Amino acid sequence: MDTSVALTRFQAALEQQMALAGGDQAVEAAGLALLAAAQPALRTLAFDLAEQAATEVRAQLPGYAVELVLEQGEPALRVRSEDPAGRRPADEAADARITLRLSPRLKEIVEEAAAEHGESLNTWLVRTLSAHGGRQHQRGRRMEGTIET
Amino acid sequence: MSERMERFEIAGRLRLVLRVPAGEVRVVAGKPGEAVVHCRADERHLSLVAIDRDGDTITVGPKGAGFGHWPSLDLEIAVGAPPDVRARFGSADVELRTAVRSLEAAGASGDVVVGTVEGSLTVRLASGDLAVASVGGPVDVVTASGDVRVRQAGGQVEVKTASGDIALGTVEGDCTARTASGRVAVARFNGGRFKGKTVSGNVRLGVPSGRRYSLSLQTLSGDMRTDFPVSGESGGAPAHIGVTSVSGDIRIAAAGEA
Numbered sequence: 001m002d003t004s005v006a007l008t009r010f011q012a013a014l015e016q017q018m019a020l021a022g023g024d025q026a027v028e029a030a031g032l033a034l035l036a037a038a039q040p041a042l043r044t045l046a047f048d049l050a051e052q053a054a055t056e057v058r059a060q061l062p063g064y065a066v067e068l069v070l071e072q073g074e075p076a077l078r079v080r081s082e083d084p085a086g087r088r089p090a091d092e093a094a095d096a097r098i099t100l101r102l103s104p105r106l107k108e109i110v111e112e113a114a115a116e117h118g119e120s121l122n123t124w125l126v127r128t129l130s131a132h133g134g135r136q137h138q139r140g141r142r143m144e145g146t147i148e149t
Numbered sequence: 150m151s152e153r154m155e156r157f158e159i160a161g162r163l164r165l166v167l168r169v170p171a172g173e174v175r176v177v178a179g180k181p182g183e184a185v186v187h188c189r190a191d192e193r194h195l196s197l198v199a200i201d202r203d204g205d206t207i208t209v210g211p212k213g214a215g216f217g218h219w220p221s222l223d224l225e226i227a228v229g230a231p232p233d234v235r236a237r238f239g240s241a242d243v244e245l246r247t248a249v250r251s252l253e254a255a256g257a258s259g260d261v262v263v264g265t266v267e268g269s270l271t272v273r274l275a276s277g278d279l280a281v282a283s284v285g286g287p288v289d290v291v292t293a294s295g296d297v298r299v300r301q302a303g304g305q306v307e308v309k310t311a312s313g314d315i316a317l318g319t320v321e322g323d324c325t326a327r328t329a330s331g332r333v334a335v336a337r338f339n340g341g342r343f344k345g346k347t348v349s350g351n352v353r354l355g356v357p358s359g360r361r362y363s364l365s366l367q368t369l370s371g372d373m374r375t376d377f378p379v380s381g382e383s384g385g386a387p388a389h390i391g392v393t394s395v396s397g398d399i400r401i402a403a404a405g406e407a
Contacts, residue, residue, distance in 0.1 A: 002309060002327050002346070009293035009311055012257050012275030077395075079369055143366040145379040146386050149358050149403065 001075045003046040010042065011035055050075035094126060150223075151192040153200070157184045161205040162250070163232035168210030170239045172222035178247040179227025189223040198222065231267055242277075251286070260295075269304075278313070287322070296331070305340075314350075326352075332397075337404040338390075345392040345399075352392050355404035365391040366399050375401040 014031055051068050054077055058066035067078045102110075114124035163184055167174055172190075179185055184207055186200050199212045209224060219239075231248045238256040245252065248265040255273040262280050263270070269286040272279055275293045283301040288308065290297050296313045299306070305322040308315050314331045317324070323342040326333045333345050333352040345352045351371075356362065363386040366373050371394045392399045 002329075004291065004309060006311065008273060008291045008309070009275060012255075012273065012293055141367070143364065143373050143375075143379060145364055146381050147356075147362050147364050147375055147377040147379055147401065149356050149360045149362070149377055 001046070001050055001077070003043055003074060006046060007039070007042055047075050050077070053077065150189055151195045153188045153195055153198070155186045155188075155200045157186075157202050157207060158182060159184050159205055159229065163228060163230060164206040165226060165228075165232050165234045165236075166206060166208040166210075167224065167226075167234070167236040168208075168238070169222055169224060169236070169241045170211065170219035172220075172224065172241050174236060174238065174241055174243045175225045176232070176234060176245045176247060176249065177225060177227050179229050181229035183229050184232075185227040187223075187225040187227075191220055194220055194222070233268075270299075341388045343390045343392075345394075347394045347397040349396045350394070351398040351400070352394060353400045353402060354390065354392070355402050356390070357404045360388060361386045362388045362390045364401070365389070366401075367392070368394045368397065368399055370396045372398040374399070376403050377401065 014035055054066050054068040057077065057079070058064075061079065063082055065078075065080050065082055067080075069076055069078050110125070111121055114121045117124055119127070159182060165176070165184075186207065186209060188195065188198055188200065188209065190198065197212050199208070199210060201208045207226075209226075211219065222241075228247065231250045233251045234245065234249050234253070236243055236252075236254045236256070238254075238259060240257060241259045242262075243254060243256070243259065244262045245264055245266075248267060249263075250266075251268040251270070252263060252266050253269075253271045254261055256275070256277060258274075258276045260278045260280070261272060261274065264282050266281065266284045266286070270281065270284045270288045270290070272290045272292070274291075274295045276295055277292070278296045279290060279292065279298065281288075281299045283303075284299060285303045287304040288299060288302050288306040290299075290308045291310070292313045293311045294313055295310070296316070297308050297310060298316045299308075299320075300318040302317060302320045302322065302324075306317065306320050306324040306326075308317075308326050310328040310331045312330045313328065315326045315328055315333045317326070317335045319337045319339065320335055321339050323340045324335065324338060325344045326335070327346045328350050329348045330350055331347070332350045333347060333354075335343070335353070336355045338354055338356055343354060345354065364375070364379060366375075390401065
């Protein structure tokens with residue numbers, strides 16, 4: 001969340017009213033002084049609203065923990081899955097099986113790649129899928145790594 | 150509608166301080182060594198406009214207090230060299246048709262259209278749009294509902310909006326773009342560090358070829374795509390891209406496609 005955007009909207013509305021009131025520099029200075037004095041209370045208000053938002057999101061997201069944290073001085077909602085299935089594939093036991101149909105040429109390529117790495121076909125495929133599988137196009141969660149363009 | 154004109158000889162670096170409750174403001178190219186202020190309004194209010202000079206600073210705005218509702222004021226200033234401009238307005242359209250050294254603008258409503266800014270650009274708007282062709286220095290913009298478009302940014306860029314869209318062309322420096330429901334689109338990011346943050350808006354970032362970036366993308370329900378294979382752990386790369394959204398989609402694409 002970025003409270004400065006909401007505060008900017010509030011400041012702009014205040015400035016508009018002052019401008020429409022006649023362009024008196026003394027009035028404008030008093031208004032800006034009032035705004036500056038009210039900043040801490042406005043930020044507290046923003047934090048209270050963020051806390052309410054966290055509570056509402058938490059109630060509508062079963063299986064997720066929703067926390068309100070401070071990030072660089074701004075409130076931020078942290079949502080994390082409480083489902084242990086969210087762990088990395090490589091952390092799980094390798095006891096699932098899959099039958100894969102592929103062209104003879106692609107099979108040769110995959111076998112050659114595994115051989116080049118001195119690995120069994122199964123080991124190479126598991127490692128490659130763990131590193132890259134689904135990471136270029138994901139819905140939800142997090143994508144981290146390095147790209148070369 | 151009456152008109153008033155004041156001509157000033159300017160030897161140094163011109164600074165314009167403009168205060169316009171409502172109306173239009175234009176800064177246009179003029180003759181070298183002078184600044185000419187044209188002001189149009191109804192006769193009664195025109196006499197209440199102060200056009201003052203202090204050194205190389207020209208100040209234009211309402212005199213004192215007690216105007217009540219201020220009618221439309223049309224202000225055009227012809228300058229012989231790029232000035233520093235500071236503009237404050239309630240409801241006005243601002244157009245800079247000639248290059249300026251720097252711009253600092255704050256207003257409640259009305260659009261701001263800018264050609265070339267040689268130095269820094271600082272803008273605060275409530276509901277107006279901002280369109281800028283080129284900025285040589287840092288960009289610092291906050292709008293509530295207005296859209297922000299900057300075609301070319303040579304320095305660091307920081308843009309925040311509540312619901313306005315952020316559209317950036319080529320960005321040479323580090324860039325931070327934050328919006329609640331607006332969209333973020335950067336055609337070509339040549340800087341070292343990009344940080345994007347939205348709630349429901351989509352983010353599309355174009356990156357040039359031949360670069361290496363550490364990537365950190367996070368969304369709760371949006372879609373994430375890169376046009377490039379993602380490998381290894383983040384960190385170690387000279388440049389960084391970090392984008393978070395709640396429901397907005399995130400796409401990292403080859404420059405020119407974003």
